[in-house]
Amino acid sequence: MSSKVVLITGGSSGIGKSIGLFLKTNGFIVYGTTRKLNKHSSFNSFELLEMDVTDVGTIRDAVSKVISNEGKLDVLINNAGIGITGPIEETPHDEILKVFDTNFNGPIHMMKAVLPQMRKQKSGLIINITSIAGYMGLPYRGVYSATKGALGLITETLRMEVKDFGVHITNLAPGDFVTNIASGRYHSPVFENSPYKSAYGNTLELINEGVHDGEDPILVARTVFKIINTKKPKVHYKVGTFMQKFSLFLKNALPDKVYEKLLLNHYKL
Structure with a gap:
């Protein structure tokens, strides 16, 4: 039986890289994607393709290349994502749209691109990497939670829509893992005259303190x-x-209200 072909968005680092390495070690043919291929010239863990989940043209090219090279595409892992923090009232709306474009619209673009091939094969698997944060509204992380929660609902819907085609779709929600997502996260500034200054500033410190305390991404892999x-x-x-x-x-x-109180106590709000 031929090896399964896997495409992982955001495969150059963090959870995506860990998944790719683990699968390749276990005999899978792995392709990862990254927005800037020239930043990873020494990357040799598996094949990287230049692709941006917010650019449908690059998605089409990347998916076509995998299918052209391998004749099939068995598994899509929608892993690419970015973070955002800030009071909803003070977060620039263009930043909110940018995160939704990557975390929500991006996976939808990817699924639309691979489903024709998976239907043709009468087989396929899509794993959407969401987040435990997507199951609850977290203070000053509400936009991120909303993008992941929305992706989880789309996953539930698409499962039912494609069930007759031999395609399976599932939602994998990690908790806190050691990745580089913090380096690309948008932080709304803590403004001196903001009514949220104290509460948001303290919450941001708590979030940043936990960045390096997460679990090993190998557990996700x-x-x-x-x-x-x-x-x-x-x-x-x-x-x-x-x-x-x-x-x-x-x-x-x-x-x-009891659960809300637990969150408020956890974040010392």
Whole structure:
């Protein structure tokens, strides 16, 4: 049986690179994407293609190249994403749109690009990397949570729409993992005269302190490997610490205001 062909968006670093390395080690043919190929001239973990999830032309070219090279495309992993923090009131709307364009519109563009080939094959798997943050509104991270929550709902919808074509779509929500997402995250400034100065400033410090305390991305890679080897993937998968996953249980089990109080206490608001 021929090796499965996998395409990973945002494959040059972090979770995407970890997934690609793990899958290649286990016999998969792996392609990753990056917006600026010239920044990764020494990258040799697997083949990288230059592509931007916000540019439909580059998506079309990258998907066509994989299919031309391999004759098929078995797995798409929508991993590329960017972060954003700030009070909703003070976050520039063009920055909000930019994050939605990458985290939400980008995966939709990708799925539209690969579905014709997967229908033709009568087989295929799409894994959308969302976030545990997408299951709840987090203070000063609301836009990021909204993009990931929206992608999770699109995943649920598309599963039902493509079920007769032999294509499976699932949602994998990581908790906090050590990646370079913070380096590309947009932070709304902490303005001196802002009514949010103290609360947002303290929350931002808490978020930044936790950047390097996340789990090893290899845990996400192993979960992806498990999903690929599952005949009928579930709708949702979560990977993270016990407390991160337990927070989702509490979200469903507790009254809304009680859960909101827990979040306020956690963020010291």
